[in-house]
Amino acid sequence: RANVERTRVALVYCDVDGFKRVNDELGHSRGDALLARVADHLRTAVTGDDVFVGRLGGDEFVAIVARAPEDSHLVALARSLRDGFEDRSSGGRPTRLTVGVATWVPGDVVDPEALVRHADTAMLEAKRSRSGFRVFDRALRRRVEAERLQRSALETAVALEQFTAHFQPVVDTQTLEVLQVEALARWNHHGHLVLPADWLALAEESGLIVPIGLTVLREARRALERFQMPVAVNIAARQLTEPDALEQFETAWGDAYWEHLTLEITESALVQTVQAVPVLSELRARGARVAVDDFGTGYSSISRLGRLPVDVLKIDRSFVRELGTERGRGAVRAIIALAENHSLDVVAEGVETAAQLTALVDLGVRQVQGNFLGRATPSLPVRGPRPTTSSIPIVAPPVRSLHSVPTARAGQ
Structure with missing residues (x-):
């Protein structure tokens, strides 16, 4: 009408x-x-x-x-x-x-x-x-249309396997040895790397975070073989709520070397997602370690921490940025004391300056990561000598055929 x-x-x-x-x-x-x-x-x-x-x-x-x-x-x-x-x-x-x-x-x-x-x-x-x-109105309509186009591009990127992993080092604050690498998802969009800040929320809302996360996990397994070094991978709560979550993790990672894998999940996702705990507990039973990412910014109860399947607390970058203030140092001291009380390791992330690194050393933090220690790159980012692998069994790489290389002629 x-x-x-x-x-x-x-x-x-x-x-x-x-x-x-x-x-x-x-x-x-x-x-x-x-x-x-x-x-x-x-x-x-x-x-x-x-x-x-x-x-x-x-x-x-x-x-x-x-x-x-x-x-x-x-x-x-x-x-x-x-x-x-x-x-x-x-x-x-x-x-x-x-x-x-x-x-x-x-x-x-x-x-x-x-x-x-x-x-x-x-x-x-x-x-x-x-x-x-x-x-x-018109402005909201434009935003919705932009989100629709971005979602379509994200779906295409997943279908065309345009997601890959870059690796950022986790280093020892005393020796600057690389102890571990963290696999970080990157979207290679026609030669331009798109960082998670531009697509992560949409990926989680749409469920595309599940295939993206499994791709990064597969890349992390290959990195273990290439670098002979433990790897950490971020996982979303959505991945842990899948009906066949364990089977998906096993297919992506394999059936061995779980002890060299750290699974990182945000504090709020760990506490608010009921299905996360049993899945993480089962993966931990296989040998994987569990880290609470962005610790101190979520809603967890300290009294529950001892009952959660957790091995590592990662100090959020917001506290590292405030290390120049007594409030910031006090927050880091509290997290360290909490970790010691529960026999957990501590990693500080987001270290951008020498002053922050020095402050963390003074506070007793032994493991850190951030752009000051090494940016995420496709290859092994090294700052300081590599640790010896005497305590890390060599991971057997896949069998590859060798190609002959022409011998250089005399005078070349």
Whole structure:
């Protein structure tokens, strides 16, 4: 009808903030009563002959506004829906609505699901920015389109095996010997290396982090053979929640030399992902070590640390940057004491200056990594003498055929 009349249609998407907390803490009957109050609020606030109000499911409601007004009026409607509802019946913080608005205009493809997605995207953006309401405007549309293109490029990169690993050294602070290398994922996009900061969040959200992580693990296994040196690999929580996670790890790494592998997982992922602990425990039983990455920035309970399958604490770079202050040094001292109490090793990451290295040595940190000690490179990054391999059994490399090399002629 709007196409015939050349009018717009708006979809107003409302989400109840904190609804899960009400259900979990106060019971489903209180949650149901809250939903009924939201429905009454929407019926009262969104009126007119060309308006339809409904509940999509869970705590999500929509209002469809035919013959929709200009964006400024839709913003005012979203604000009134947000400001006009404040439910205090659950105790504690009041329950509010977060609102997203998307509009169909004549000439657009008739795609109701896309309109719902756009309104949902606007609502999620309002949650992220804590603004309470947001309209799916041109700027948000451009961002969504850019993310769609990036996701398509990321899927292509995985299919074409464009991901590889670069290796950063972990060194002894006393001797500068390279003790280990950490395999870091890099996306080789038409000869240009794309760092994880530009694609990691999308890879985790889309699930593409699973094949990317397995690629890096395979590269790490090959690095063990090339460098004859232990390797560390970052793993995402998503990898540990796969139904066949153990089989995937075994296929990528192999069935031997687990004792030369360190699996690094962020503190928040380790604590918040229930499935992570049994999988890590099983891999640890095979001989692998487990490191808590970015330690001190997550939400772990110190009392739980002794019960988690952990061997190493990695001091986050944010604490290393603050070593020039007493607050920063105090945080590092606390982490070292905690590690000693639980018989854990400590590695400080993000060392960028000689002053930071000196401060860490003074504090008793024995293992560090960072650009000051060596940047991540495709080959073995060496700073100082390599450690002897007397305690590390030589890893048998795969059999390779030898090619003859022409002998140089006299005089050359």
